[in-house]
Amino acid sequence: MIWAIFFNFSGAVNAQETENTRNDLFNFEHVQTAIRYFENPSDENLKSITNSNAMKHLKNHSDRTGYYDKNATVEEIALDLLTKKNTTHKKLASTKKLVDIIAGNKEKQQYCISQTLQYLPDDFVFTGHLFFTWGYDIGVSMDENASLNLAHNTFHKSIDEVWYYCIHELNHVGFQQYNRFPDFAKVTTGTQLFELVQYLTFLEGSAVYAAYEARADNKDLTDPDYIALENPTTMQAYTQEYFHTHNMIASIGDRALNDDDWNLLNNLSDGKRLWYRVGASMAEKLDKKLGRHAYKKIIKQGPQAFFDAYRLL
Numbered sequence: 001m002i003w004a005i006f007f008n009f010s011g012a013v014n015a016q017e018t019e020n021t022r023n024d025l026f027n028f029e030h031v032q033t034a035i036r037y038f039e040n041p042s043d044e045n046l047k048s049i050t051n052s053n054a055m056k057h058l059k060n061h062s063d064r065t066g067y068y069d070k071n072a073t074v075e076e077i078a079l080d081l082l083t084k085k086n087t088t089h090k091k092l093a094s095t096k097k098l099v100d101i102i103a104g105n106k107e108k109q110q111y112c113i114s115q116t117l118q119y120l121p122d123d124f125v126f127t128g129h130l131f132f133t134w135g136y137d138i139g140v141s142m143d144e145n146a147s148l149n150l151a152h153n154t155f156h157k158s159i160d161e162v163w164y165y166c167i168h169e170l171n172h173v174g175f176q177q178y179n180r181f182p183d184f185a186k187v188t189t190g191t192q193l194f195e196l197v198q199y200l201t202f203l204e205g206s207a208v209y210a211a212y213e214a215r216a217d218n219k220d221l222t223d224p225d226y227i228a229l230e231n232p233t234t235m236q237a238y239t240q241e242y243f244h245t246h247n248m249i250a251s252i253g254d255r256a257l258n259d260d261d262w263n264l265l266n267n268l269s270d271g272k273r274l275w276y277r278v279g280a281s282m283a284e285k286l287d288k289k290l291g292r293h294a295y296k297k298i299i300k301q302g303p304q305a306f307f308d309a310y311r312l313l
Contacts, residue, residue, distance in 0.1 A: 025129060025170075026103075026109055026132070027129040027131050027132065028099060028102075029053070030049060030052050030131055030134060031099060031134045031150050031151075033048045034081075034133075035092065035096060038087055038092055039092075046078065049082070050074050050078045053131070054131035054147060055074050055077070055078055057129075057131055058133065058136050059074050060145075064182070064183050070185075081136055082134065082135065087151075094156050095151055095156075098159065099132070101159060102159075102162055109166075112167050113126075115214055116166075118210075118213075119174075119296075120174035120299060121178070124174045125177075128146075130146050130148070130169065131145065134150065134151045137149060138154060139165045141169045141170075141173050141181075143180075146173050147169070148162065148169060164211045164215055167210055168208065169207070171207040171210040172203060175202070175207070175299060181199075182195075182196055184196075189253075190252025190255055193249055193252065193257055194250050197249055198307055200269070201278070201279040201303070202279060202283075202306045203279075204276045205275065206279070208277070208279065209280040209287070212229070224273075225273060225276055225280070229280055235281050238272060238274055238278050238281075239281065242275070245264055283295070290309065
């Protein structure tokens, strides 16, 4: 949730655009300025980070999801990202190297975009940025933008994870152009929670599925989500558990939510990560049974269409 040359997005990008134009989607300003800040923690460098488009994106994500309190200013969030953890010389050097590798590999950048577009409607157009940041979650998306946190240890252990997560987060961007991300603070009833669960199951499941091919082609299915997806016995049990929880949430109805209701999400978002894994399994089955054209149509139609189509398989 980065280089000496800043890529400023200069136009819409879809499957019909030229290769070199697509590279403008990637934006490294935030992580690069953060590195400069660690080398020289001046007010000027902090202001540059605070005023960056990446911070506007992170603030937008935070306000919609509750990552930080809505009253937190952009500057407060930026400073927290920079000072929350002790930044070692080793981490700084490793991140600089990571930035150089990612920024210099135009072929991989283009591969990520092309892979993403294969799983999105043909009329989808990128109009924002994929920001590379210092801090925040490992990767997030909101509306037309997404971001990856290059200070996250996952990316320092394996550069390949950067490319897989690029596909994952860019898929979210495409999905959200047809299905707006909800404001968590406005979810107050059982019906709204049920709609949120269906939304996040489709959002996360389709993104996990979109990166599946790239991981499989690279013989790199060691991530726990994909280990689960490769095990039919595990997925059968997970699917049963998911729909049991799904039905429990559906039965809440229009009454106000309590803590026990929210606790039903524990194994969906964390733990067994059921809306990631079962959602990806659902997406895979729909894509393979109905075909890619039909699957892309469901992306545009939204979460209810996703669940309706799955029940008809």
